[in-house]
Each structure stands twice: as C-alpha cells, then as structure tokens.
Amino acid sequence: MDYDSSRVFVENVKAALNGKTLDYIVVNHMEPDHAGSLRLICDLYPDAALVATKKAVDMMAQFFGDELKNEKIVVKEGDTVSLGKHELSFYTAPMVHWPEVMVTYESFEKVLFSADAFGTFGALNGNIFNDEYDIDRDWLPDYRRYYTNICGKYGMQVQSLLKKALTLDIQMICPLHGPIWRSNLVYIINKYDIWSKYEAEGNSVMIAYASIYGNTENAAYYLANELSKLGVKDIAMYDVSSTDVSYIISETFRCSHIVLMSATYNLEIYPKMDDYIS
Ligand SMILES: Cc1cc2nc3c(=O)[nH]c(=O)nc-3n(C[C@H](O)[C@H](O)[C@H](O)COP(=O)(O)O)c2cc1C
Known part of the structure; x- marks a missing residue:
C-alpha cells in the first residue's frame, strides 16, 4: 500500500x-x-x-x-x-x-x-x-x-x-x-x-492532429467528413495540443486505422506530435 x-x-x-x-x-x-x-x-x-x-x-x-x-x-x-x-x-x-x-x-x-x-x-x-x-x-x-x-x-x-x-x-x-x-x-x-496482441477492438479511425494556425485541423475535419461520406462510423478526433498523450495512446490500441497530421515546426514534426510518436 x-x-x-x-x-x-x-x-x-x-x-x-x-x-x-x-x-x-x-x-x-x-x-x-x-x-x-x-x-x-x-x-x-x-x-x-x-x-x-x-x-x-x-x-x-x-x-x-x-x-x-x-x-x-x-x-x-x-x-x-x-x-x-x-x-x-x-x-x-x-x-x-x-x-x-x-x-x-x-x-x-x-x-x-x-x-x-x-x-x-x-x-x-x-x-x-x-x-x-x-x-x-x-x-x-x-x-x-x-x-x-x-x-x-x-x-x-x-x-x-x-x-x-x-x-x-x-x-x-x-x-x-x-x-x-x-x-x-x-x-x-x-x-x-x-x-x-496489438489487435484493434473494432473498425474505427483515430485522427490525431497538431495544428498551430488551424489549417491542419481543418484538413483533419475535412478528412473525417469524407470518411463519414464513405460510411465510416467510429471516427475519433484528437488535438494533440489539448489531449493528454495517454488518451491518444489508448485510442491507438483501440482503433484499426490511425491518421496522424502535423504542421512542420522548426524543420521537425510539431513537438506534441513528436512526443506522442516517440
Ligand atoms: C514556430 C514555428 C515554426 C515553424 N517551422 C516551420 C518549418 O520549419 N518549416 C515549414 O515549412 N513551416 C514551418 N512553420 C510554418 C507552419 O508549419 C505552416 O504555416 C503550417 O502550414 C501551419 O499549419 P497549421 O495552420 O495547421 O498550424 C513554422 C511555424 C511556426 C509558428
């Protein structure tokens, strides 16, 4: 204890x-x-x-x-x-x-x-x-x-x-x-x-994005909407800047498909996204 x-x-x-x-x-x-x-x-x-x-x-x-x-x-x-x-x-x-x-x-x-x-x-x-x-x-x-x-x-x-x-x-x-x-x-x-076994729990998409001015975020929502038009139902959106990385890791295990979208930052991946990836 x-x-x-x-x-x-x-x-x-x-x-x-x-x-x-x-x-x-x-x-x-x-x-x-x-x-x-x-x-x-x-x-x-x-x-x-x-x-x-x-x-x-x-x-x-x-x-x-x-x-x-x-x-x-x-x-x-x-x-x-x-x-x-x-x-x-x-x-x-x-x-x-x-x-x-x-x-x-x-x-x-x-x-x-x-x-x-x-x-x-x-x-x-x-x-x-x-x-x-x-x-x-x-x-x-x-x-x-x-x-x-x-x-x-x-x-x-x-x-x-x-x-x-x-x-x-x-x-x-x-x-x-x-x-x-x-x-x-x-x-x-x-x-x-x-x-x-690192298997997904079902058919689902996680879109995690890192955006400074909002353009990457817009692209993420556009993609989500296009997926929805194709009949995809379980779509989880995460802004890496405002979501604790533990939640995104958890969703990475749950979802069958993962999309990561990041703005470039000082010639690198945006730090919060880099943190999640590493
Ligand atoms: C601090 C900072 C560093 C940046 N570094 C780069 C860079 O190294 N290369 C680049 O092409 N753009 C760089 N940018 C520009 C953004 O990546 C670019 O405007 C991007 O389209 C922003 O996407 P967003 O609207 O989703 O934030 C930087 C922006 C900021 C604020």
Whole structure:
C-alpha cells in the first residue's frame, strides 16, 4: 500500500486480523503505490515472513536498506506455500509491469492476486466487484488507458502471463487497482488478449492532429467528413495540443486505422506530435 494511505491500511489489516498475528506478507510487486508502507507493516509484525521473488527482495534492500529485518522467503515460478486449508502458488510476471512482479494463486478459493494486471485507473465508488458496475460504460476506457500506458509496451510478457493463467482454475481476480473480478472473467481476459496482441477492438479511425494556425485541423475535419461520406462510423478526433498523450495512446490500441497530421515546426514534426510518436 502507498505510504500516504498507510494509516487506513494498518487499521484495515488490524481489523481483518481481529487480534491474531500476521504470519506472511506476500509481496507481488514492489512499486511504491503498493509497497511504500512495507517497512511500517514489517515493524508492526516483525515475525511475519516476507514472501517475494529474488528481484523483489533485492529491491527491498534498495528501497529500505537493511531496515526490513523480517525473514525473507524467496519464491520461484510454481513454488507453493501452504497456509493449511489455503495454498498459495506463485507465478512470475516480469515486466507486467516491473521486472520483479509475480502473481499469487490461492487454490482453495481459486483466487488470482494479479498484481497490476487486470487493473484500472480510477477510484471505486463503494462497490468493489465488477458485476456491480456497468464496466463497458463506466470503466472500459480507464482499463484500456491503464493497460496501454502501463503494460502496452510489454505485449509479449502479458501473453506469457495469460498462458500461465489459462492453466489455473480461476474464479476470482483481485488486481491491485480497481474492481475485483468475480464473474465474467473472460471479459477482461479477452481484452488483455486483444491488447497484448496489438489487435484493434473494432473498425474505427483515430485522427490525431497538431495544428498551430488551424489549417491542419481543418484538413483533419475535412478528412473525417469524407470518411463519414464513405460510411465510416467510429471516427475519433484528437488535438494533440489539448489531449493528454495517454488518451491518444489508448485510442491507438483501440482503433484499426490511425491518421496522424502535423504542421512542420522548426524543420521537425510539431513537438506534441513528436512526443506522442516517440
Ligand atoms: C514556430 C514555428 C515554426 C515553424 N517551422 C516551420 C518549418 O520549419 N518549416 C515549414 O515549412 N513551416 C514551418 N512553420 C510554418 C507552419 O508549419 C505552416 O504555416 C503550417 O502550414 C501551419 O499549419 P497549421 O495552420 O495547421 O498550424 C513554422 C511555424 C511556426 C509558428
């Protein structure tokens, strides 16, 4: 958990434990928004063993020096830790989206703790399960923007994680961000499959333009209108100067056809367009 949220996190952990002690802390991912309060939780529960990949344990030393005194259990692909009724198994997911990432599968309740995979931008509104939302309406653009900007470069690694997931009987996915998936898991798995294969989601055109005086913008709208006359329906227009590049990257994954139009700027492509392209 992020250090900024550590007070609530500690309260929640204590409430969940209800007086019991903590035996294990499984660290799937060392990014500060998830592991920032690790030192705090280790100080509170010095007898809890840290379970993580070798790379994550190395990062613990980089982030916290020698301050994490807890026992470290280094796990590799397919290793298991038995908690009694519940058994955890671990699968590495390098570059989804940091090198040390692993996902954890709990075989009794068939839950996949998927680290950053299958997550989204945005805060929950009180509902915590996917089937309490209209995902297409309320969340899909955020899921897509999250995936494409965070994991988009690592399609091959995401494909490898999906192949591992196929070997498990998963009833629930708990990502580190966004709703818990307890039904229709195939929806988000299919999206990840499409995005990580760099396939478009449908027949659609994105026109992104960079214009100083408005002429390139005019040309972009003219083109859009001509496409419309030809029967093209899903046309998305973006002015790169007023749209955060993360939205344009997201649309680049979604759309089947991409048109980029830029004014020349000091013998180069207009900087905002150049930024998007690179
Ligand atoms: C700061 C600046 C630098 C420019 N550099 C070039 C250039 O290197 N080569 C060029 O042909 N035009 C250059 N232009 C002119 C514009 O690219 C040109 O007028 C273009 O048609 C403008 O398109 P727009 O109306 O969509 O902004 C520059 C304009 C500005 C304001």
